[in-house]
Amino acid sequence: MRQPSCRMNDDEYQLLARAASVCRMSVANFLAHAALKAARDLDRTAAEIAAEREVLNELFAVRRHLGHIGNNLNQVAKATNAGAEVPHTAAVLDAVHRAAHRVDDFTQHYLDSGTHAG
CATH class of the missing domain: 1.10.1220 (Arc Repressor Mutant)
Structure with missing residues (x-):
């Protein structure tokens, strides 16, 4: 044994x-x-692992994308502070914050729960 x-x-x-x-x-x-x-059942096991990695890769890509959006919003803030008119800034900021929180919450829940995709 x-x-x-x-x-x-x-x-x-x-x-x-x-x-x-x-x-x-x-x-x-x-x-x-x-x-x-x-x-x-290596085919299924490999597929589940690949699906989980794909989900995580996509989530981290979305987080990076939101970071880029944040940088763009900083540029909007700079323009606003310089006196330029930027319509709907508050609505855009609110939407971005909601999206970022949803992604962060889901990512943390996924990592904490050990949920497998597939």
Whole structure:
């Protein structure tokens, strides 16, 4: 018999322990069962990992894009401060702030929950 080991932080271990408890299994049995199930269906496992990476890549791309928008808004602010007329500035700023908060909230929720896409 082989006895592989792995490392995880406290939050990851607690998640694993709760899942094992719900399934009425020991942590070791649950971990072995889950790992073997994934290993037996590599096409699905690889697809789920790829989907998760794709979602994360897209979210971080959106965050970068919002950063660029923020830079553009700084330019609008500079123009406004210089006396130029910029219509609808408040509405644009409000919309950008709402979008940024939604992206940040979703990203944090996704990372905290360990949700898998696919």
